[in-house]
Amino acid sequence: MFGGGGDSRRMKKMMKQMGVDMEEIEGVEEVVIKTGTKEIVIDNADVNAIEAQGQKTYQVVGDSTERSRIDEDDVELVAEQADVDEETARDALKKTDGDLAAAIESL
Numbered sequence: 001m002f003g004g005g006g007d008s009r010r011m012k013k014m015m016k017q018m019g020v021d022m023e024e025i026e027g028v029e030e031v032v033i034k035t036g037t038k039e040i041v042i043d044n045a046d047v048n049a050i051e052a053q054g055q056k057t058y059q060v061v062g063d064s065t066e067r068s069r070i071d072e073d074d075v076e077l078v079a080e081q082a083d084v085d086e087e088t089a090r091d092a093l094k095k096t097d098g099d100l101a102a103a104i105e106s107l
Helices: 005-017 072-082 086-095 100-106
Strands: 020-025 030-034 038-043 046-052 055-061 064-068
Touching: 005 020, 072 086, 072 100, 086 100
Parallel strands: none
Antiparallel strands: 020 046, 030 038, 038 064, 046 055
16 A cells, blocks of 8 residues: 555554554455445455554445345335236336335336
8 A cells, every 4th residue: 555665664663653553454355335225346445454543444445336235125025016026026126226116016
């Protein structure tokens, strides 16, 4: 993160003196941030854990994509109401951005 070699060691030493501890988390394959309606997915992310004043924060750097998040209870409800299988219900919910009524109506 701070360059290579001596500069990186010097920066870490300075941060340590200020009470800030930073550690790179190796081998991260994916970071997912979930909200009620979507997931933000960061693949092959560079992640650093930073601890200062008793608080731990994470710095995540990488390319992100978004995907809709479909609740499984909603899938079951749409499947039951529209008399279709769960995969068909899930597809309808994705197409209607999770709108239950619109998904049922489309089927």
